[in-house]
């Protein structure tokens with residue numbers, strides 16, 4: 509899923525060259541009606557969706573004097589509402605069949621509030637809590653829900669970052685970790701393990717220590 513059809517076509521051609529098959533379905537996740545139609549179109553043309561990976565997300569660096577400005581609202585529109593726009597129709601069709609698998613790409617940045625990422629961090633926290641809450645219902649409906657929590661991965665999204673990115677991994681490595689997580693069907697697919705563990709541990713600390721440690725590490 510992406511808006512730029514030409515980029516998707518190029519990706520599909522690359523996959524075909526390597527013996528794979530990708531059928532591009534361009535669309536904008538912030539368009540609720542279009543996402544409803546897209547899920548129906550995929551099912552009508554290609555059959556029941558067995559596994560959906562909701563990967564789309566965006567990041568705008570915080571603008572210090574503009575809390576709640578355009579970048580902040582776009583982050584929530586894409587990361588949170590965009591995910592809801594796809595989760596709605598996917599859960600509907602999978603519930604009818606009593607089976608299916610959905611993975612939502614969140615981030616280790618959603619474990620707790622991080623400096624320089626107010627909108628991003630809080631949007632990803634919302635996704636993690638959303639998947640946790642959904643799991644109680646979806647387990648009973650026969651649908652597997654998973655949350656993907658990557659650390660830093662080399663992509664165009666992180667190319668813009670000027671701050672240090674510890675444990676940065678290549679995108680191919682992230683792809684491998686995510687695919688093997690699909691197979692295990694465990695609730696959380698988190699990597700690199702060291703990054704996930706450090707942030708999880710920090711979030712178990714009393715707030716005084718959490719804020720002091722993160723300020724020290726990030727210089728904020």
Ligand SMILES: NC(=O)c1ccc[n+]([C@@H]2O[C@H](COP(=O)([O-])OP(=O)(O)OC[C@H]3O[C@@H](n4cnc5c(N)ncnc54)[C@H](OP(=O)(O)O)[C@@H]3O)[C@@H](O)[C@H]2O)c1
Nearest residue numbers: 510511512536537563564565615658659660661663664665
């Ligand atoms: N890179 C990291 O370090 C990292 C770490 C943790 C989590 N993540 C998460 O991983 C996911 C992928 O990130 P990435 O690093 O690959 O980001 P990216 O390089 O910026 O790619 C984002 C993709 O989403 C598409 N997109 C953006 N807005 C869209 C919209 N409104 N509707 C449909 N498609 C849209 C973009 O294509 P178009 O512009 O053509 O629409 C692009 O293909 C995101 O959810 C991100 O938060 C990334």
